[in-house]
Amino acid sequence: MKTEQKIKLFLVDDDAVFLKSLEVQFLNHADFEIETFSTGELCIRNLDKKPDVIVLDYHLDGIVKNAINGMQTLDKIKETNTGIPVIMLSSQDKIEVAISCMHHKAYDYVVKSETAFVRLQKVISNIFKFQKMEKELNWYMDRM
Template identity: 75%
Template sequence: MISNNTKSDSNKIKIFLVDDDALYLKSLEIDFLQHADFTIETFATGEICLDNLSHKPDVIILDYHLDGINENAINGIETLDKIKSFNPDIPVVMLSSQDKIDVAINCMHHKATDYVVKSETAFMRLQKIITSIFSYKKMEKELSWYMDRM
């Protein structure tokens, strides 16, 4: 795990990055660490990600295909289903090199928060999605606080 130490780790958004493409995974990790204050954990397989869910990620960015290291590895959809079984409230953003609507629909059907095609603009899109997720969660907390006082 690599983290940037400008804030205490407990105040940072913890992101799990899961991808079997080591070069893409490292590139994404560097982008997140250079452009924002996150705690990042990277995993090459869905199985390793699942084994570390006790680390309580705030968001998971998960590759759709995960068979590059082990062809018998569980894929992104199976990993997504197991994450949602563990904790349905963890936002999971699916990543894929496939720009196909049926792939995106399948991910959303399995309760992915969003779907991003791997491209030059993928990191910017991921940043916007994460910002939206946490803006929404903040609004939910504030609304809940007000509703509790009525």
């Protein structure tokens, strides 16, 4: 996944061990500029850094009492910038949760598992393939 610039990736999870593991995997396997956040509030406060993709935990309920959860964070991200692709991440393997995330405009939903990193890589790769195709299509449409 090579581009002219590093992909700016925000990782948001209240599980410090999982968050660090994910960060290390991305740093070791791809060319990313990564920022990690343990709460949705911290992520939202840093949206001015213009992330290319956000990987966001569904719950976010483990560190700060009364912190906003992942769905509330997703809604606030989309209020700020609808164009940022947000991949929801959760240990819940329930179709209802995935559907709810998609209704809230998540790009995709990935279940936390031993294959989550591989799945995240694939989803992120697809995001940039889709964006490239969209730009090319717009370029062609502008010339007609």
